[in-house]
Amino acid sequence: MSLIQQKNSVNSWLEFYSQVRHESVLICEPLEIEDFCIQTMPEVSPIKWHLAHTSWFYETLILKPFLVGYKEFKPEYEILFNSYYESLGPQYPRHQRGALSRPTVEEVFSYRKHIDVHMAELLLQVDSASREIILSLVELGLHHEQQHQELMLTDILHIFASNPLKPVYTSSVSMRPHRVGRYKVAGTKWLNYEGGLTVVGNQSTEFVYDNEEPAHNVYLEPFQIASRPVLNGDYLEFVESDAYQQPSYWLSDAWRTIQQEKWQAPLYWQKDEGEWRQMTLSGVEDLDKDAPVCHISYFEAAAYARWKSLSEPGVRLPTEEEWESVAFNMAVQGNFRNLKSLRPMAATVLEDANQPSQMFGDVWEWTQSAYSNYPGYHAAKGPLGEYNGKFMSGQMVLRGGSCATHADHIRVTYRNFFYPHERWQFSGFRLAKDVK
Amino acid sequence: MSLIQQKNSVNSWLEFYSQVRHESVLICEPLEIEDFCIQTMPEVSPIKWHLAHTSWFYETLILKPFLVGYKEFKPEYEILFNSYYESLGPQYPRHQRGALSRPTVEEVFSYRKHIDVHMAELLLQVDSASREIILSLVELGLHHEQQHQELMLTDILHIFASNPLKPVYTSSVSMRPHRVGRYKVAGTKWLNYEGGLTVVGNQSTEFVYDNEEPAHNVYLEPFQIASRPVLNGDYLEFVESDAYQQPSYWLSDAWRTIQQEKWQAPLYWQKDEGEWRQMTLSGVEDLDKDAPVCHISYFEAAAYARWKSLSEPGVRLPTEEEWESVAFNMAVQGNFRNLKSLRPMAATVLEDANQPSQMFGDVWEWTQSAYSNYPGYHAAKGPLGEYNGKFMSGQMVLRGGSCATHADHIRVTYRNFFYPHERWQFSGFRLAKDVK
């Protein structure tokens, strides 16, 4: 059941809207004004840009067309905070977002307030002829904002990690007791799946993105999947086997990347006096060997699998269809943003022999599937058609959400996608294996 | 039946070897020495480099390990003519191949002769204990050389097209009569396919590359496929609709590319006094509107399909599995290199209502499938494992061979792959369509 059905009273819509909007503000609480302004690589956006862009989304797609008499907050924002919607006009260049000292953070918060007031006004107009379309756009807008909330966290981490002073975003007390009491982590097991004809893609009436549809049959060969993601401790072995100097493990594009970028280890790992440590949202900490490896590119995930397959033939990454068939009946539970750990954590419950653990939360899991359209896919009409469809080249699918994803924002059919060299997301992976 | 079985006498092996090797020389006949030396973009290799590298392949993988007492032609060639085999040591940088005036063309031909003499010697040793492995490597080497023969033609065209003097490679008389008598080409029809569970991948015992295996089941939704490729005349409409200025048709990566590269039309098209003309291996000629469009990137193929889908919903590119299921029982016949037209041509036979035309030959057809491993794929051991497997990221699959492909080198399961922005190959496309 979609939110549109679920939250059918005015109040519940206003409540949900306010709640999501407030979450963006909460994420900013530990920040200094200076932290809102900078862009440490082209893929990172300044935090204030995220705050403004998510507001622009409502203004441009909902308020301007549907709220009679609405006056835009500032005409220049139309271009300034358009991310990539060609159908909505020109965009301020992405890689120069960090060149804007103005609007100030305060002005951006005023902009948010302006949007919120008018969105409330619109949401209270319960008898609008466009009620249904408005609500579906609001729902999309809220999911869009939740996505940006995750990006805000990944961007904050990049901004802080780029700084030799290594600032701390959160002291993250919530995770401490958690780890103290955890059960001993058992070794990774291979779990068997029969494959065969399976349905992939959304079959519910809940909100999903267009790229999760239509549901369709796929035929899967029998396969095995690892009972848990690859851990820091596992990956450390790979790093210390001199893997970043061995071309044979790496895809051709990957090898070029690690040569050019001089990669030696996952992003945010650093070696201090012989010990590997890791920059996190809580500052630089010792590597937790039992936690899933994170800030890994597809290239690194694929190289690890290739390395592993030398001793254990058939090891590889799962396809997104395999991943979805494994996760199909599992509860969508895990270490999400809601838990406030803001880092992947070691598993804390006894592992169930029949179910893989940590499928949801902790780290997005790279699959070996290139991001493409499902058979019968139709991009939405108008600007929303640009939301997902135009990125269907050159990127790989990740599944399952991460410790920076809101629990309300993830589902078994959710398809995230990034370029194979990108690794500033909370991205890790899990192995699969062919069955002869 | 593989060549190893087919050509089981010494003579037939020597004959096949000589024939393929000679073909490389024949391709060079129209060239001046100057044409062998230059590199007009990083993806292009000097023709003499192709001639040497294909010889290096036999020397390194066959002669050095298997011919007792073999002395290498020149020690420096080991690095100089290694393309990308990390397991065979360092490689001279690809983008600097055009910086080598030496070895001269004559020296390269001497190198070829040296290799040929010793390969003959080895092929005559019929009772070698390694006979079978040698023959399988020879077979691979010959297929490898056939691939490079196609690349030589695409590179010659790029070299000539880059030159304001627009040299002519071949007067191409062979195609003239051909076009005079051709039947009127009927309009494109949509042909129906039921889909369902289908086997994809090699099931024969013939020679195939490792990436064509293993055969496996896939489930296909019902679909339609166009009875012929998109033609120059079709694509011209797209170009003249101002499509290269309309971001909405293009993938995000594509739009960036056409902005940066200032693309306005397919590669090798030029507008002379209001008329579109096209550089070919026969020089600049009028655009043949009935011939398949060629020198098209995946980005352009996808944009065309998107544009078409606005008026005809459901239009898209086929997947490689759809393409293979369509071609499965068709004869592998068409306008191949053997015909010496060296250009895509208009269809010349009455179209069969039940079969698509020009599936093989004329132009490689882009599919919407990212190049990846089939389920259960295992890369070959050793250097040959680098032949296909390490390119499985960022590239798209093309099917069916082109007018520059040798008829002996193509088959229904053959998977070619290039990056989505590349378009100096003889690449075009055919449309598919969803069935509601």
Next chain:
Amino acid sequence: MSLIQQKNSVNSWLEFYSQVRHESVLICEPLEIEDFCIQTMPEVSPIKWHLAHTSWFYETLILKPFLVGYKEFKPEYEILFNSYYESLGPQYPRHQRGALSRPTVEEVFSYRKHIDVHMAELLLQVDSASREIILSLVELGLHHEQQHQELMLTDILHIFASNPLKPVYTSSVSMRPHRVGRYKVAGTKWLNYEGGLTVVGNQSTEFVYDNEEPAHNVYLEPFQIASRPVLNGDYLEFVESDAYQQPSYWLSDAWRTIQQEKWQAPLYWQKDEGEWRQMTLSGVEDLDKDAPVCHISYFEAAAYARWKSLSEPGVRLPTEEEWESVAFNMAVQGNFRNLKSLRPMAATVLEDANQPSQMFGDVWEWTQSAYSNYPGYHAAKGPLGEYNGKFMSGQMVLRGGSCATHADHIRVTYRNFFYPHERWQFSGFRLAKDVK
């Protein structure tokens, strides 16, 4: 007489120190915190970086070596705020200064306060054996800070001009009445100079940089110099003559630059509905045709002179020696930062027939002299030797100070230098002419 002699009491030193330090703070008054953080091109530094670096200069060169028991404010600052002093250790990369959200602006001001307290402590130690060397370093540090004050203004203008919102730094009331009552500007006249043997370089005992010494003889041919700088109105003619499309006026390097950078006019000029306007520290304003043209590269100055020479043979830029000989006996007066106009202004007094006007202040004047050492030049020992000497290649000399230069910081022998393509400084030019 140097400051060391002039201000020989403890009080006058403290006073001078406090006054210059306070000026840096005053310049920041109109800024929002966001304005302190960003870097809009590699040559621009974040304003908070300037504030910290000028403090680092005292800490590193004075407090650490000379104040017993001094504890550094924060060890990381040693690298973070070193600009280019190789002899003082590694430097945080210049082009990444804008990637640092921390230290915050508040922390930087604390750093300044920390330095100021300890500098006061040191300045009060009147009987130190190192008193003289300390005072000479303080003097250098204050001149260094004054230079950075000018850079802060040029960088603020660049930061604001890069922003589509075009923020206003100062409402600049001080200049308004000024222009109302100004005298009519007479036409430019050529003033004659006899040349001959002339002394160039510092002959006083005042503070100067090492690059202004030693004084030495030069022989000048007779020449003429323009009675005033080239004005916006003059330069507008050049722009509107289509000069930026005419290769013949431009140096070879210049033509490459304007092609690559797509220059059409001086930096900060923009055409709004057919009218040229100009971004200034007071926002976008109409072009004042009587004010000296500003934000001009050497390339543009040289092209203008070349263009002018077509109608008036012998016109060119002056050499720095000619400029100095003209300015030699003139009072160092003009439109400096002290006047708070912060822009070049039209001349406001009746022109003296015998003296060129606006030699000092308004705009730095490009000369045709490459920046090099005077005969007999010796770079200072130690880190101070890096202050000027290592920049003696590829740059051109500018003379006379600008509206952003403090009146205390300029003198007739002062040599400023920038690359010929740089134009974000307050730089303009004046013409000279050969005498047949």
Next chain:
Amino acid sequence: MSLIQQKNSVNSWLEFYSQVRHESVLICEPLEIEDFCIQTMPEVSPIKWHLAHTSWFYETLILKPFLVGYKEFKPEYEILFNSYYESLGPQYPRHQRGALSRPTVEEVFSYRKHIDVHMAELLLQVDSASREIILSLVELGLHHEQQHQELMLTDILHIFASNPLKPVYTSSVSMRPHRVGRYKVAGTKWLNYEGGLTVVGNQSTEFVYDNEEPAHNVYLEPFQIASRPVLNGDYLEFVESDAYQQPSYWLSDAWRTIQQEKWQAPLYWQKDEGEWRQMTLSGVEDLDKDAPVCHISYFEAAAYARWKSLSEPGVRLPTEEEWESVAFNMAVQGNFRNLKSLRPMAATVLEDANQPSQMFGDVWEWTQSAYSNYPGYHAAKGPLGEYNGKFMSGQMVLRGGSCATHADHIRVTYRNFFYPHERWQFSGFRLAKDVK
């Protein structure tokens, strides 16, 4: 006396023309066709381009305007072989000259023959009204060709040195006996010069470039100059003192260059099993420690001088005016191209206590003078004005000619110029010293 006066008979002009033209052909004798075609860096031109461009110069500036009824060889050459003359229309991009396999070398030689035939026709028209202007253009064309002859040699060396096979251009027997019998080289001495008012620039009526005029007074402080250039042995000490890792010796721009380009030693030096060797036109040879160091950038020359000045204060590079005043009365003799050694050589005669040796020939000597116009300089009208004037920014002056310069092409006032980072010319340097 200019050639126009000297060679006043038809025969002597034809002879001189033929002789210079033939020299270009002779230089190509050791080359394979492949060697004519490639471009190993943007600054290098293919040898066949030099051959064509020098011919284009006569065709465009002389034959087209002055030979009635002249038909151009091929219209496309007008653009293809224009180097940088904006006033003569568009130019094929310099960095893509290596992308042209056609015209073939044979066609280029036909082009040369075509030009030569028509130039002979024109030179025989002794009573042409334009005789004088034609002859002055011919004279310029021949000097232009001599310059390109030197560039051909430097480019051939770059092309061969870029090749791992290290081809040999000439066995260079001419130099062997030469070195066997040479006198012991005495140590470097400092020679004193009084300075004072001196005339610099051309005072003769011989042919000179416009940039050597007008003659003008300069005032020189007293100085010393080294009796010979810096030798390989001297420079080796610098290299082995770890100088390329010591930022303090280097100009700021230089340090950036050596970091980016990873310079460790002069161009063409290589360390083989602990021994420094050097690629030359005779292949890789042991470093001749008594020969002048060569293939040195200005950056390296300046760093060496700075390093030397630490132990011997006042050491620096000479200015071009100092160099010219030293050379003023010396015979223009030395190791030029005519001697066919094609490399700098150790001095072979007893040194004269009163005169510096090797001022002419061997290596071009970097001066510390930026290339600029002399006072009163006027660029020639029309395309010839682009010959020298538009390069007057960012480059440094070199003096004296090299082993690749023709003896007829050098004179005491000759000013060569290159960018401070360029080092593929036969460039070295000599030290000067301040006199206290």
